[in-house]
Amino acid sequence: MSKTLILALSALGLAALPAVLPISDAQAAIRCKEGFQLSGGSWISTPYCNDAHLAQIARRHGVRVSDAEIRANPNRKYEVCRFLSGSPTARDYCPDEGGNGRGR
Secondary structure (H helix, E strand, O other): OOHHHHHHHHHHHHHHHHHHOOOOHHHHOOOEEOOEEEEOOEEEEOHHHHHHHHHHHHHHOOOOOOHHHHHHOHHHHHHHHHHOOOOHHHHOOOOOOOOOOOOO
């Protein structure tokens, strides 16, 4: 085979390589910042990131809770919210008792 053909096949193989390789977890991870998720270049409020931020606030106040625990267990979320009832930063991430829809 000629060198030109080998180079062309090699370049074609390298060009197709990203399509074959799976996306790493680091590239696919959801990016949250203070209750907002990066989506399409903009920061938007999402329940996923709201729960992560609530868990972070709770940990700062000494509560041992994970982000996944807040998301998966509504009762645990209510317990954390009752504990943090005096915290103005947590109020926006907790469901209201009256159900008037104040939370994000």
